[in-house]
Amino acid sequence: MDDKIYTVTSPVMGTFYRASAPGEPPLAEVGQRIKASNIVCVIESMKIFTELRSEHSGIVKKILVENEEPVMKKQPLIIIEKE
Amino acid sequence: MVFKRILIANRGEIAVRIIRACKEMGIGTVAVYSDADKDSLHVRYADDAVNIGPALSYKSYLNIDNIVGAAKKTKAFAIHPGYGFLSENASFAQACQDNGMTFIGPSAQSIEKAGNKSSARQALIELGIPVIPGSDDIILSSDMACKVADRVGFPVILKASGGGGGRGMRIAATREELIEAFSIASGEAKAAFGNPDIYLEKYIDKPRHIEIQILGDMHGNYIHLAERECSIQMRYQKLIEEAPSSFVDDEFRATLGETAIKIARSMEYFNAGTMEFLVDKDKNFYFMEVNARIQVEHPVTELITGIDIVQQQILIAAGQKLEIRQDEIIPNGWSMECRINASDPEDNFMPSPGEIESILFPGGPGIRIDTHIHDKYMVGPFYDSLIGKLIVWAQDRPSAIKRMKKALDEFQIKGIQTTIPFFRKVFENKAFIKGDIDTHFIEHI
Numbered sequence A: 001m002d003d004k005i006y007t008v009t010s011p012v013m014g015t016f017y018r019a020s021a022p023g024e025p026p027l028a029e030v031g032q033r034i035k036a037s038n039i040v041c042v043i044e045s046m047k048i049f050t051e052l053r054s055e056h057s058g059i060v061k062k063i064l065v066e067n068e069e070p071v072m073k074k075q076p077l078i079i080i081e082k083e
Numbered sequence B: 001m002v003f004k005r006i007l008i009a010n011r012g013e014i015a016v017r018i019i020r021a022c023k024e025m026g027i028g029t030v031a032v033y034s035d036a037d038k039d040s041l042h043v044r045y046a047d048d049a050v051n052i053g054p055a056l057s058y059k060s061y062l063n064i065d066n067i068v069g070a071a072k073k074t075k076a077f078a079i080h081p082g083y084g085f086l087s088e089n090a091s092f093a094q095a096c097q098d099n100g101m102t103f104i105g106p107s108a109q110s111i112e113k114a115g116n117k118s119s120a121r122q123a124l125i126e127l128g129i130p131v132i133p134g135s136d137d138i139i140l141s142s143d144m145a146c147k148v149a150d151r152v153g154f155p156v157i158l159k160a161s162g163g164g165g166g167r168g169m170r171i172a173a174t175r176e177e178l179i180e181a182f183s184i185a186s187g188e189a190k191a192a193f194g195n196p197d198i199y200l201e202k203y204i205d206k207p208r209h210i211e212i213q214i215l216g217d218m219h220g221n222y223i224h225l226a227e228r229e230c231s232i233q234m235r236y237q238k239l240i241e242e243a244p245s246s247f248v249d250d251e252f253r254a255t256l257g258e259t260a261i262k263i264a265r266s267m268e269y270f271n272a273g274t275m276e277f278l279v280d281k282d283k284n285f286y287f288m289e290v291n292a293r294i295q296v297e298h299p300v301t302e303l304i305t306g307i308d309i310v311q312q313q314i315l316i317a318a319g320q321k322l323e324i325r326q327d328e329i330i331p332n333g334w335s336m337e338c339r340i341n342a343s344d345p346e347d348n349f350m351p352s353p354g355e356i357e358s359i360l361f362p363g364g365p366g367i368r369i370d371t372h373i374h375d376k377y378m379v380g381p382f383y384d385s386l387i388g389k390l391i392v393w394a395q396d397r398p399s400a401i402k403r404m405k406k407a408l409d410e411f412q413i414k415g416i417q418t419t420i421p422f423f424r425k426v427f428e429n430k431a432f433i434k435g436d437i438d439t440h441f442i443e444h445i
Helices: B012-025 B041-045 B064-073 B090-098 B108-115 B117-127 B142-152 B175-193 B250-266 B298-305 B309-317 B397-410 B420-426 B430-434
Strands: A005-009 A014-017 A039-045 A048-053 A058-063 A076-082 B005-008 B028-034 B048-053 B078-080 B156-160 B170-172 B198-202 B208-216 B222-234 B237-243 B271-279 B285-291 B334-341 B358-360 B367-371 B386-394 B412-414
Touching: A039 A076, B005 B012, B005 B064, B012 B028, B012 B041, B012 B309, B012 B367, B012 B386, B028 B041, B028 B064, B048 B064, B064 B090, B078 B309, B090 B108, B108 B117, B117 B198, B117 B250, B117 B285, B142 B156, B142 B175, B142 B198, B156 B175, B170 B175, B175 B198, B208 B250, B208 B285, B208 B309, B222 B250, B222 B298, B237 B298, B237 B420, B250 B271, B250 B285, B271 B309, B298 B309, B298 B334, B298 B367, B298 B386, B334 B397, B334 B420, B386 B397, B397 B420
Parallel strands: B005 B028, B005 B078, B028 B048
Antiparallel strands: A005 A076, A014 A039, A039 A048, A058 A076, B156 B170, B156 B198, B208 B222, B208 B271, B222 B237, B237 B334, B271 B285, B334 B386, B358 B412, B367 B386
């Protein structure tokens, strides 16, 4: 069962953003089907924006962090059920 | 007394730098700080300090209402913006003026002229200032980008109109690359500056970045304080700066200086400013942009001219006439600066926030350190990765290099990754020691 779950984690301490720019729609919503290499969120650390891409195709199960919330390195952000 | 009290609308090392300048002039200081910075050195050093909001910049250091409110509350009728944040924001300069406060910098109109790179460019072409061939207007579509690129020739570079510091820039060597780069660059520009406008230029191969520091008063007097060589960059972020440049002789310095002043005059620019040029190997130079503020690398100019640029900014803002004449500016010796960033040179310069466990600063003759960090300081992820500047002065370039090497060996920061080990390598590099550098230097070492 667990190998069906893929978790996107933050590569760096920073701020979590659900959209690629203010006013843009969120990159991923719960229930949404995404493809491998799709951008699912953005982490800003020290003014550097890093787009996080999903390594797997699947369905977004849970978004664990609120928009603009601070996150730690390796913190789980988004849970995706692999397809 | 020029001002009784100055509010510093910034944080980090530059806030500390400005507070020091004010103290030497007998001017009171007010710091502003976000929730993330309440234990910062600038808060400790200032006479008064006001919390202006949460950690995220747009809620605090970019929040014009909160900053103007803090100035009113503390009766600070002058505001120094530092660099970054609101320093080149014309609305902020205007808001200061509207509230009866002096903005220590150029006028809102000059900031607007300098900041709108597309229209600044147009005006400068008419004045006969050399600029890089490119789009005269904002690029509205990838189709338009391709048309301009075909005219000026590939490779080309896309730049954000409201940008700076390399953000929102993309290079494209082919039409396919350009189409992809356009959509990414405009997204980045909007995210970083709230302005999606993009323009396009011919990309100059292996150029040097050489800039001229100018000072202008409100009475039409201008001087330049010679050049800074800033070719050592990583993703358009400067890492090492020096003054003078080994590539610039007296004649070329005079040409660049006169050009910089001509640009400043055309914008009715006053206060401190920097005109950035790209210089190719044949000494063709192209004006890039005006930095309408104090710059990170200003200390190298201070050390070779003996002029305190921040204090000059304050005097100029108070309406005083420049007391320094151009013929009094004779560069003396050599100065170099390393930007100490909380980033990991072993991991592609990725940000490296965290707590500083311990720190040992270098010392001795000709060493200057501008910083806000100390033992147990928490380097948060909210702001720029610059945590300090190591600046040396010596009689000539080889002596400055030796002094910098010694200082880098002494400099110890534990707890986070920094650019210090990377600089130790650069200062051993033969091409660097010879002064054989261009803006792509770092990619090749």
